[in-house]
Amino acid sequence: MNEEDGRPDAGQAVAVLAWDRHRETALEAVTLDEDPAHGAQSTCVLRLVSAARPREAWLSATLRTSGDKRARYLGGTVRLHLDLGGWWPAAAGTGRRPLAAPLGGTLTHVLARATVTVVPRPAPDGHWRVTVKARVKGRSFARPLLPVAMAVMGRRVRRVFAEALDDAAREWNGRLPVLVRKEGEALRAELAEALLAP
Template identity: 45%
Template sequence: MARFDHTVTVTSLDRDWFEECAKAVLDTVDSSRARGGDIVLGDGGPTVPGIRLLKGRHLRPGARYEITSDADEATDALRAAPSDDLIVVTVREWRRATAIAVEQRMESAELTARLTARLRTPDRPGALDVGFRMRNPGGGPLQRASGRAGLDLPAWWAAATARPGSLPPARAPLAVRAKHRLGRARLTVTPRPAAGGVWEVGVTLTVRGRSLLRPVAALALFFGQVPLRRAFRSGADRAAARWNEVLASGPLPDAGDLRAELLRALAD
């Protein structure tokens, strides 16, 4: 087994701002309407390019959408027969007071992937649970991976605003587990407040081999610990730098400005 620990310093985020903006995003999505297979913003607003309702009622359990990332070709591509290169999103649950759950599937010659996500109490975001499976259709068992991620937002805010000297939470607010034929990996992320209005975020990665292949994985980890440790710390530092860059680029938009920007982005 190999274990890597690193701590980064990031600009803190205000909980009230985050929850107001999350609500604004959901309000924007809820205000959209289905017109035939097209999705329009508000009542009679512009059509959202790159997305089409294939089945069911808009934003109701069972609703199925096809999505393409190429907005320039969205009209022709989405009106054609379904393509394996398109992303299919299915709504499994849509109740603002309790939970929103969606499933995303993607199939191409290089990758088949399935991702499920469920957000509890969306109007005041509680916990986000994500599961994934991916494989190369033309590859063997070594080209498959699966995993789960869980973010407990109330626990995150509690840890991020704890008093100095408080014990760390018993469980990390953010945990990601991944499984491969050769081994398993677990990533945990825990914030704590620091002087100057910032968070110190502890990141821990644990990697271990599996079953009969454990000796092979252990040998690879033994010789690869130094570059792995360097890559792990570099990745964490880059993520923290990007976070700080975004928050330092100017005042954060309020919920109204964010909703207006989101409407413009969807229309484009």
């Protein structure tokens, strides 16, 4: 949004792909940077089945860049899938162990592909214990280089990854009680504002 007149910027658009509270709700946000030297287009699609009784959610985001030869190394794709029907029983410790992780995704870059799975379990203190597994494979000329890099820097990479997850968990634990106390209408308004913010 343009702060001066409140109208959408020329390079930003949000489209409603589906709007059925009982079946599927889907939004697509596209941002376009037409800089001739370093142009970029990001596309983000969020799908939810269903808004009335959420069961599954998908998020995909793609960044395409243009310009010089290095621009191709700045883009990539992220895809996430959340199975809420599997998440809540796993988090509560009820039901069977799921065959697949309730939250999973991939990050694809021209040089690497990462696959992430997330499984919650109840912890003795009443919180969730979340297990996150990541697997990274090299692509293109990075395929033979990635195992060597991981052998040299693997411990440090794992520590940085673990610290980032701990920070995310602390932030989640700090924000969740506030969100749970909010009324549904206030929470929906806050979510809509976050989705439509520049």
